[in-house]
Amino acid sequence: MLSSTRGAPYDIAQQDFDWCAVQVAVQRYIRGRGARHDIADDIAQEVIAxxxxxxxxxxxxxxxxxxxxIADNLLMDMHRRESRLSAEIDDDWRSDEPSLDRVLDSxxxxxxxxxxxxxxxxxRREVLMRRRLHQESCRAIGEDLGISAKxxxxxxxxxxxDLRRALDHAGIDLVGQD
Amino acid sequence: MGHDMHIRNRQAIDMQAIQWIERLSRPVIDSAAAADFDRWILKDPQHVESYARMSALWQSDGLAAALHDPATRPAASNDDEDACDAPRSRHHLMRRRTVQAVASLCVLLVACIAVPRLLVTDRIFATGHGEMRTVSLPDGSTVRMDGETRIAVRITPWSRHVALERGEAFFDVAHERMRNFTVDTGRAAVSVLGTAFDIERVDADTRVIQVYRGLVSVEAGTGREWRLPAGSGLELSGERVRSLKDVEGDRPDWTSGWYEANDTPVAQLVQRLNRTAPKAVALADPALGELLVTGRFQTGDARGVLDAVAAIHDLHWRETNGSYLLER
Structure with missing residues (x-):
């Protein structure tokens, strides 16, 4: 009844990536998101697998x-496990999506x-709100506000x-400490 | 000067990173752009770093909270939200809640691979008058559709999206960590992980959401968001919000032919009947639709329901050529 979401097997050569380069980039990415070195290594390995x-x-x-x-998801899972250990969570607003970024959510x-x-x-504020919070497309936002998508x-x-600069000026670095 | 150059260079990279984040958060991007992104990442280690930092910033709950803050929000209209959170320090609680709802939506924001069309399934399912049907989706979720219901399903390797175009459906969602499941009802978007919930499009304005298992987050635009645990529900009607309690059982009554009315307007009951009744139920006076009824009704038996409603409110009903007409 429903067609499968899986395609036919692909040419292997075409899918032959440089996994080393990918792994290095993922490590760097996770570090850039503020995770510790050892965590970045573990997650990068899992991502490649x-x-x-x-x-x-x-x-x-x-x-x-x-x-x-995938790295984002794994990082999220890890924080979820960690936050289960911390007890004092009010049932009423317990969340299974804990904060990824302690610094940025402070x-x-x-x-x-x-x-x-x-x-x-x-x-500008309105544009950010619509795109970030409501996931409206640039085109839809532009049409509503009478400006081009560009x-x-x-x-x-x-x-x-501007937001990043504001953080810099306040001396908040996005990368966490080891 | 070296330092200035460095700052300017970093800013240029940050700008590219943001553009990528924005592009990759669209539902679909073409494969040429996807390949461009890979090339961009590989070109310079600073690109990954900038992309990581700007992603962290873009996705952060902190930014979402600030954007939500009434002080910075251009137009605030949240009169009825306390329907969902009773006492306590309301503002504080609301804010935390919203922040978490947003966090679950972030999973959607990062959706970003482009794939050939065959990896994307687009399907439309519709039921006719009086027809009930259960469909299973490629991800293992099932949707039980009431009569006169139409859904458009789009499943991709990174997202699961259903538009409830009309009617009512009960969703039993297969839990997947990698892909969020979203139902768009035109006015409210519902986002879930592994849950069972029911959504009804009552009329152009009104949506009723009831949760039987798991946790659901509902977003209704202008920063209005709720998180509904199992056993609760929400009725959204334009700007009005009513929270529903005592959502019991493991699935809604209508799936077995019953309708549980609880101070429900007659119009809502009539609409339900009209998905299956052999003849359309009509109201002689629209005002009758505002009367409230409570009770358990067997929706397959329109005549029986009309008897009951007539008895409750001292009304009459008669059969005409094309309809059952309810009148005073």
Whole structure:
């Protein structure tokens, strides 16, 4: 009744990636997300194992995009396990998606974001909110706000650069300590 | 100067990284762009670092919380949200909740590989009048559809998305860590992991969501989000929100031909009947639709239900050529 999501077996040669390069990039990626070295190594290894498996079954257009996404998931799983150990969680808002980034979710970081967002033109704030919170497409946002999709993208880029700079100025580094 | 050059260079890379994050968070990207991304990543180790940091920033709950903050939010309208959280420090609680709901949606935001069309299944399922049907999706989830219901399903290696275009459906979702499962009802988007829940599109404005297992997050635009655990539900009607308690059993009554009304407007009951009744149930006066009824009704027996409703509110009903007409 339903067609399978699996394609026919692919030409192996075509799927022959440089796994070493991928592994190094994934390690770097996880480190950049603030995880410790040993964790980055473990996760990178696991990511490669899963990727190898996936490439046997599916054709993958962007190995790195998929690798980073798997890494995000594994990192999330790890934090979930860790947060189970910490007891004092109120049942009412217990979440199975714990915070990935202690630094970026801290009260202090939120205050910095708040201030930075307030300084932005309202249009830019609105664009960020719609894209980030509501996952509206750039085109839909542009149509609603009467600007081009390209202009929407520029607002996002500009806004994120401002946010990053605000963190830098406050001396908050996105990379965690070992 | 060396230092300035360095800063400017880093900023240029950050800008590219953000553009990639934005592009890769679209539902589908073409394979040429996907290949470009791989090349970009391989070109310079700084690219990965920047991409990682900007991703962390983009996905962070902290940013989501700040964007949610009423002080920075352009238009705030959250009158009825306390329907869902009773006493306590309301603002604080709401905020934390929203933050977590957002976190679960982040999984969607990172969706990003492009694949040939054959890896993507697009299917539309529809039931006719009086027809009930269970469909199983390629990921192992099942959807039980009531009469006059239509769903569009899109399953990709990185996402599972269903649009409930009309009617009512009960979703039993296969748990998958890698792929989020989202149901879009036009007004509210529902995001889940491994759960069983029911969604009804009552009319253009009204959505009823009931959760039987697991945890569901509901997003209704303008920053309105809720997290519903098993046993609870939500009725969204325009800007109004009503929380539903006592969602019992492991699936909704309608799947076995019953409808449990609990201070439910007659119009809602009539609509339910009209998915299966041999003749359309009509109201002589639209105001009758606002009367409330409570009780367990067998939806396969429209005449019996009308008898009961007539008895409760001292009304009458009669059979015409094309309909059952309920009147005073």
């Amino acid at each position: 899963r990727l190898v498996q996936l490439t046997r079954e599916q054709q993958i257009a962007s190995v790195f995009a998929l690798a980073f996404r 009260r202090r970081a939120i205050d910095i974001f708040d201030r930075c967002l307030k300084r932005m033109p309202q249009l 202009a929407v993208e520029k607002h996002i880029t500009r806004g994120m650069i």
